[in-house]
Amino acid sequence: MKKLRILIYAAIMVFVLSAFKRDGVVTIFMIGDSTMANKSLKNGNLERGWGMALPCYFDDGIRVDNHAVNGRSSKSFIDEGRWQKVVEKIKPGDYVFIQFGHNDEKPKPDRHTEPGSTFDENLRKFVRETRDKGGIPVLFNCVVRRNFMKEPPKNDDDEALRNTTGMTKGQKPEDEGDILVDTHGDYRIAPMNVAKEMGVAFVDANKITHDLEQGLGREDSKKLHMWFYPGEEPSVPKGRQDNTHYNVYGAHVVARLLADAVTKEVPALKRHLLNYDISVASNGVGDYFSVQEAVDKAPEGKKTTIQLFPGEWEKPNIPEGKKVKFILRDGAKWKE
Structure with missing residues (x-):
């Protein structure tokens, strides 16, 4: 009987390994909300989810398929049939990165779940x-909001942390202090509990981003977010004070941190981890859209590695004093 079990297990492993990407590529599926989601590039939009930037931090052996959508909770993601579409695409050896909480907190009945109850059960469903x-499921808890308010808003509502009217540059809001205040409560604990219960890899994205934003402080943490004074950014001329969503820079900072963290929890991904200085891509996943812009932004006198995503790229003019090295990913080449 023991030999039979071993043979059955061996047969299963052969099947899994044979199915484990005949093209040699593993897919990371991402499910979550706006803090993770891909964003439209219309009208020069600078908003990015950290999942949109994630392909920059894994090599061509990893394919990132981001299904995260603005405004979705674990409940609405299931109810709208979005999860079923992901399930149908999963192959043996693929990963599913799961991160909800921001919208599960909201009181709207089509989104709301309870930590320790319906929220946990939805997470268990994703894992099972x-x-x-x-x-291979990987659970993340939600990233923090940039909330330095002395009194947190009721219902932990994103909209209550925004003020699109803008402020005069240099003005100090009287309702902000110097300590980052949690807005997620038990929603940040539930994924940790489910991960422990079910033996799932867990990334404490809440702590990682808390330490990031608290370390930057009240003012510098704005640089991570869609937080602009009137006239500061052409794509939002009236200004925007969004303490939840990331801009290009913020998405890349967070994606880099979370990519590093997940490879510590899932060692099999470590060999795919990249850490180039700048990424250039035509689809918005990179830091810049053109090689010349990337070169112009590279610091003088410091070695800078720039990776180019698929496409034909114009060769840049490299000023004296710039020390840049280019890495061309599969499908990238220089224009003749």
Whole structure:
């Protein structure tokens, strides 16, 4: 009987390994909300989810398929059929990065779940059904909001942390202090509990981003977010004070931190981890859209590695004093 079990297990492993990407590529599926989601580039939009930037931090052996959508909770993601579409695509050896909480907190009945109850059960569903397809689930708790308010808003509502009217540059809001205040409560604890209960890899994105934003402080943490004074950014001429969503810079800072963190929890991903200084891509996943802009932004006198995503790229003019090295990913080449 023991030999039979060993043979059955061996047969299963052969099947899994043979199915484990005949093209040699593993897919990371991402499910979550606006803090993770891909964003439109219309009208020069600078908002990015950290999942949109994630491809910059893994090599061509990893394919990132980001299904995160603005405004979704674990409940609405399931109810709208979005999760089922992901399940149908999972192959043995694929990963599913799961991060909800921001919208589960909201009182709207089509989104709301309770930590320790319905929220946890939805997370368990994602884990079970990923494993049923031979996939590998990874649970993340939600990233922090930039909330230095002395009195947190009721319902931990994103909209209450925004003020699109803008402020005069240099003005200090009287309602802000120097300590980052949590707005997620038990929603940041639930994924940790489910991960422990089900033996799932867990990334404490809440602590990582808390330490990041608190370390930067009240003013410098604005640089991570869609936080602009009137006239500061052409794409939002009236200004925007959004303490939840990331700009290009913020998404890349967070994606780099979380990519590093997940490879510590999932060692099999470590060999795919990249840490180039600047990324250039035509689809908005990079830091810049053109090689020349990337070169112009590279610091003088410091070695800077610039990776180019698929496409034909104009060769840049490299000023004296710039020490740049280019890495061309699969499908990238210089224009003749």
